[in-house]
Amino acid sequence: MAGKLEPLPGTGDIWQPEVSEWVLLERTAQEVFSRYGYGELRTPVFERTEVFVRGIGDETEVVQKEMYTFEDRGGRSLTLRPEGTAGVMRAIANRGLGQGEECRVFYLGPMFRGERPAAGRRRQFHQVGVENVGGLAPAQDAECMAMVMHYLEALGLEGARLLINSRGTAEDRPAVSEAMVNHFQPAIETMCPDCQRRLATNVWRILDCKQDVCQGIISQAPSMVDLLSQSSQRFFQQVCETLDALDVAYEIDPRLVRGLDYYEHTVFEIVHDGLGAQNALAGGGRYSIYVPGSKKPVSGVGFAAGMERLLMARESLQLSTGHNHAPDVFVASLGAGALLPGLQLAQELRREGIVTVAQTEERSMKSQLRAANKLGVKLVVIQGEAEIESGLVMCKNLATSVQEECGRDQVVAWIRKSLEAPAPV
8 A cells, every 4th residue: 555655756745844945946046037037937737739849849859758748638639848948938929929029937847757767857857947038149148047057156056067059040950960960970880779860860969868888979079169150150159258258157068959959059058066977957048949820930048957956966065944844832731721722822923923833632741742842842832721810821941941930921022032042052
C-alpha cells in the first residue's frame, strides 16, 4: 500500500522548511523583474498540442520524445506544457500586440516532460522565466541577460557564469548548416544514433548533444559567429558591447545553440559548478516564434531558469532562508471550560502577529507540553478554569524553564519580550 501513496517517479511532495526556499525564489523574481518593468502572467498548464509543435519545432527532442500529449473528449490533441515560452506567446497573440508595442511578462510554475528523472531534472519540474516581446534591439538582449544575472545575485548564487553565442537569422542558416554538415559528415558513423539522424533532419541539433562519444567531434566544429552574415555579426557585437557597458561578465561559447528551434540571434546559458556535470542553471535568447493563427512569427527575447536547479545551487553554497517554522506560542488549556477561552486568546495573539497553536480538545498538561515540544515551540501560555476566573495566565518559557504568572492584558508584552531574548547557551 505504501508504494501506491508515494508520488509518481519524477514528481515529489514539497514540505516545510523547503517550501520557504521556493517562496524565496518566487518573491525574489517578483521583486527583481518588476524593477525592469515586467508583470506576472499565468497561463494554463495545458494547451492545444499545435501551440508547442509549431512554436518549439517538431525536430526538437522535446516535441519528439518528451511531451505529455493526450486527447480530450472532443477529440482535440492537448499537451501539458513542456516549457513556458510557447504558451506565453500564444497568450500575447490572443490578447493582441499593437504596432511598436512592447510586452514584458514573467511567469512561474510547473512544466512537464517525460524524460528519465535525474538530479535536478524531474518529469514535473518548475521554471521561472521572462519574455520581452515586440522589439528587435541588441540592447534588449543585453538587458535581459543583465536581469537574469541580477536575479541570481539577489539569490546569493555566486559563481554563476554567463555563456553567450549567436545563431544569426534564418538567412544565415543555409551557410551555417552546410559548414556543419561538411564538418560532421566524415565522422558521423562514430557518433550516437540521434546525431546520425540529426545530420539529415537538423544538423544544428548535433551541437546540443550531451553524449560523451560526440563531444570531441562537436568541440572541433566551426565557430558559428564566423559563419554569419555581417549584419548578424554586427548585432552580436552590439550585444557584447552593451553587456560590457552594463558591467555584466560573460564568455563567448562558439558552439552554444540551445535546444529549441525558435532561437535566432542571441542565445545564452548560465552554468554553475554547484550542479555537477549537468551544470545548466538557466538559459534563453532571442527567438522568432509562430503561434496558432499567426501568418508571421513574433519576435522576443527571454529566458527560463529551472527552480529545482536554483535550489540545488543555493544548497551547494550552504544558503538557507534561515526561517524557523515552529510556532511562537502554544496555548494550553486545562479543563473543558478552558478550551474556548484558550482559542479566543490564541486568536488575539495571531492578530498581534504572533504565530500561535492552541489546544482544541481536552488533554492532560503532560501531553500538551509534549505536543508543544514536538512542534518546537519556545513559549507556552497555560490557562485553567481557575486562571480564567482570576484573570491570570501562567506563562512558561520552555527554553529556559522560567515560569511566571501574568495578568491577561500583559500576555502579549511577555511574549514579545521573551521572543526577543537571546537563546540560552
